[in-house]
Amino acid sequence: MVHRTWRRAAILVAGLLTLSLTACSEDSPDAKDLSGNRAGAMTGYGVGDQFTATEPVSFSILYNNHPNYPLKKEWAFWSELTRRTGVTLEPVAVPLSDYEQKRSLLIGAGDAPMIIPKTYHPQENAFVSSGAVLPVSDYLDLMPHLKDRIARWNLQPEIDSLRQSDGKFYLLPGVHEKPTAEYSLAVRADILDQLGLAVPRTWDELYTVLKAMKARYPDSYPFSDRWSRPTPGGSLLNILGASYGTSGGWGYQHATWDPSAGKFVYTGATEQYKQMLQYLHRLVAEGLLDPESFTQSDEAARQKLANGRSFVIGANAQTLVNDNRPDLAKNRPDARLVKIPLPVGPAGEINPASRLEGGIMISKKARESAHFVAMMQFVDWLWYSDAGQEFARWGVEGTTFTKDATGRRVLAADVNVVGLNPKADRHLQKDFGFYNGVFAYGGTTELVQSFFSAEEREFQQVMNARRPLPVPPPAPLTDDEREQASLWETPLKDHVTQMTLRFVLGQRPLGEWDAYVAELRAKNAQAYLDLVNKAHERYRKDNG
Known part of the structure; x- marks a missing residue:
């Protein structure tokens, strides 16, 4: 499983940085001179318009070939896309397992396709200095949606968080109307009922619940978690970190913005990070959290839950339905497992998910094409318009879905996806090519949640009522600074990871926190921060 989420610090000075959407396009002479690149483009293309090329055009695209739905030339996606837009896509298929490596090789050799999707910030950084990918911020005027x-x-x-030291950005991100939180905890609701307890709303209440479970079942570890390989405590530290106003696990970032100080501070040395570790250490010390949670396989964690040796586990909508409930049904058919809203911590009622996700780079050679403007209009329609996003996700009305009297989309009875019609003969992804991760992401909350179960929509409704995490101000490094920072980041992160586990598991007393912070300084944590804060000040001075 690949976990790709754009992580952000928990706090931001309001209004510190505001940049015009068109600032870069107004300043770039290259972006203005498009007179020779408008073949096939629409005149007056705007919001709500169906893009249709004025002549047949074709664009090459790097295609992430997913093993769950291998590429087929006969998919309706390809033919219907051409019928609607006049565009034929020429996929350069690369296996999912080799996608990032092959992408780098193709770009480095100058052989990259024109459209390069499935790129996650800051992966684009590696291609900026060579000029191999376009500063797409120069061309936003071509993308009204x-x-x-x-x-x-x-x-x-x-959007500003994507900008490089030149003030431009080089990635067209997937954008969401609201953040979609995926990860939280699943709890045995039948055990809560047995103990006369309510669903815990806060991490402190979870502690109380775990204590009661331990008292009733002393041979258990009430909480035994998954998703700790290859990142120890990857999911747990990620969601708990956000609740404490810091970052950890999958989402660990070296620098966190501190508005009171007006600068970035080193995450692994903050008081918030320490408090998070103190909470986890308390759970481990009292036998409430399985110490193997930070190292065990997902299968081991699943089996402990299925066998009644634990009652709480990390979960998202898919693992809840596809893994944990079937596991329990085999051994404990009366068990009821529910995914609870993310428990609230010191940071308050927050939604830690980002409104951005992986996006698209545009190869420099695309700029030389006579069809460049048409290509940017096409990208705008397919990935950013309501009609394009519905098409990519749901397919063709009357074939793969219908709409009821209220306008709600209903999957065709003979088509299955995410288990909605499990007995159907055809599959939306495998047989039609829709709901494909290369094309279907981002959008309105209604569209993003349109395949969700009623249970998951209730979860999202609770999370969407919470405030999203603000975005830290930009601090883009120059190429030389990035090279230097990369030399410091690995040893720093390795030390934070190792000491995090030792503090949590009681192998190192938290009374040695000051000594640990000094160790981070010796590994260049302060020099790293000086670099980041210098970049922040430079960017703020240059861009307002």
Whole structure:
């Protein structure tokens, strides 16, 4: 399982940085001179328009070939896309397992396709200095749907977080109207009922619940977690870190923005990070959290839950339905497992998910094409318009789905996806090519949640009522600074990871926290912060 989420620090000075959407396009002479690149482009293309090329065009695209739905030339996605837009896509298929490596090789050799999707910030950084990918911020005026969404959904801080030291950004991100939180905890509701306890709303209440479970079942570890390979405590430290106003696990970032100080601070040395470790250590010390949670396989964690040796586990919508409930049904058919809203911690009622996700780079050679403007209009329609996103996700009305009297989409009875019609003969992804991760991401909350179960929509409703995490101000490094920072980051992160486990498991007393912070300084934590804060000040001075 690949976990790709854009992580952010928990706090931000309001209004510290506001940048015009069109600042870069106004300043770039290259972006203005497009007179020879408008073949096939629409005149007056705007928000709500169906893009249709004025002549047949074709664009090469790097295609992430997923083993769950291998590429087929006969998919309706390809033919219907051409019928609607006049565009034929020429996929350069690369296996999912080799995608990042092959992408780098193709770009480095100058052989990259024109459209390069499935790129996650900051992966684009590696290709900026060579000029191999375009500064797409120069061309936002060609993309009315994306510009409209940035403005209407107040996405400017997120977009600014993508900018490089030149003030431009090189990745067209997937954008969401609201953040979609995936990960939380699943709890045995039947055990809660047995103990006369309510679903815990806070991490402190979870502690109380775990204590009661331990008292009733003393031979158990009430909480035994998964998702700890290859990142120890990957999911647990990630969601708990957000609740404490810091970052950890999958989402660990070296620098956290501190508004009171007006600068970035080193995450692994903050008081918030220490408090998070103190909470976890307490759970381990009292036998409430399985110490193997930070190292065991997912299968081991699943079996402990299935066998009644634990009652709480990390979960998302898919693992709850596909793994944990079937596991329990075999051994404990009366068990009821529910995914609870993320428990609230010192940071308050927050939604830690980002409104951005992986996006698209545009190869430099695309700029030389006579069809460049048409290509940017096409990208804008397919990935950022309501119609394009519905098409990519649901397919063709009357074939793969219908709409009821209220306008709600209903999957065709003979088509299955995410278990909605398990007995259907055909599959939306495998047989039609829709709901494909290369094309289907981002969008309105209604569209993003349109395949969700009623249970998951209730979870999202609770999470969407919480405030999203603000985005830290940009601090883009130059190429030389990035090279230096990369030399410091690995040893720093390794030390934070190792000491995190030792503190949590009681192998190192938390009374040695000051000594640990000194060890981080000796590994260049302060020099790293000086570099980041210098970059932040430079960017703020240059861009307002």
